[in-house]
Amino acid sequence: MDSSQSLRIIELRHQELRADAELHRLGPELVACGGQVEGTVLAGWLVVTAAYGATRLAWAVTNDLRELLLRHTLSLDLSFHGTHPPGELIERADGDVTALSAFVSSFAMRVVGSALTLAAVLMVVLLEGWRVGLGLVAFATVAAVTIAKLRPRADREPSHVLGMRIAARA
Numbered sequence: 001m002d003s004s005q006s007l008r009i010i011e012l013r014h015q016e017l018r019a020d021a022e023l024h025r026l027g028p029e030l031v032a033c034g035g036q037v038e039g040t041v042l043a044g045w046l047v048v049t050a051a052y053g054a055t056r057l058a059w060a061v062t063n064d065l066r067e068l069l070l071r072h073t074l075s076l077d078l079s080f081h082g083t084h085p086p087g088e089l090i091e092r093a094d095g096d097v098t099a100l101s102a103f104v105s106s107f108a109m110r111v112v113g114s115a116l117t118l119a120a121v122l123m124v125v126l127l128e129g130w131r132v133g134l135g136l137v138a139f140a141t142v143a144a145v146t147i148a149k150l151r152p153r154a155d156r157e158p159s160h161v162l163g164m165r166i167a168a169r170a
Helices: 003-075 078-083 086-128 130-156 159-169
Strands: none
Touching (some): 003 086
C-alpha cells in the first residue's frame, strides 16, 4: 500500500467520522421530528376515531327518532294524510332528523375534544408546577361536581321557573 492510498483511506475515514458526528449532533432534532410525526399521526387517528364514534352515536339516536316519527305519523288520521302529500312528510321528517344528526355528531366531537384539551392542559400545568396544577385540578373537579348537581334540577324544572328563582335570589 503506497502513501496516496493510505492518505485516501485516512481521508475517507475522516469523512465517515464527520458524518457520524453530524448525525449525533442532529440526534435530538431527529428524535423531536419523529415525535412530532408520531403525535400528528396519533392526533389524526384520534380525530377519525372520534368522528366515527360521534357519527355512529348520532345515527343510532336519530334512527330511533325516525322510528318514533314514523309511528306517530302512521297513527294520525286520514284527513291529515289527505292534506299533506307523502313527499312533504318524508322531507320534513328526514330533513329535520338529518339536521339533528349533524348537530349531535358535531356536538359530541366538540365535547370529546374539549375534554381531551382540558385533560392535556391540566397535565401540562401539573408537570410545570404541581401546586398550581393541583389547584386547577381541584377547581375543575368542583366545577364538574357543581354542574352535575345542578343538571338534574334543571331537568325537573322548566327554564322560566329556574330563571324566576335565580332572579328572586338576586
